[in-house]
Amino acid sequence: MPVQPIMTVAAINRFLETDFPQLGGSDxxxxxxxxxxxxxxxxxxxxxxxxxxxxxxxxxxxxxLADVAAYVAILAHIGPVALAVTTNLSINFLRKPEPGALFGRARILKLGKRLAVVEVAISPEDEGETVAHAVATYSIPPRASEAETVQV
Structure with missing residues (x-):
């Protein structure tokens, strides 16, 4: 059974705008x-x-797009952890995408305490053929309570 999200679309968009202004937000x-x-x-x-x-x-x-989509999928399910970082991302470019709206559809394959693996399919707005396919691995930092118990 897939893990349930704990952040809403609006909450993730706010988080990205405040913590990652380099993405430019909706602009x-x-x-x-x-x-x-x-x-x-x-x-x-x-x-x-x-x-x-x-x-x-x-x-x-x-x-x-693949990297941010994977990050968004992870955040949606673990909460706003700004320091989760990409450790690997492999992408296959399948077709030439035309300008316009593109969608990164991310699916969590594994969500552990320290690592997450996410598959991302990128396609145009009309949900046509996939133009790129990626698999990303993210490192998830220990929670504050876990870090305190590890430090001696």
């Missing part, structure tokens, strides 16, 4: 649109800053 094109048991969906409205020569969305943009 940067990112917004969390859904959280559900074991999943989260992040929307990126791509603009000219996200394009590569030839008019397609750049690889670094897709990589960032």
């Amino acid at each position: 940067g094109g990112y917004s969390v649109v859904d959280v559900a048991p074991g999943t989260a969906v992040l929307r990126l409205l791509t603009g000219s800053q996200h394009l590569r020569p030839g008019g397609t969305v750049s690889g670094p943009t897709l990589f960032a």
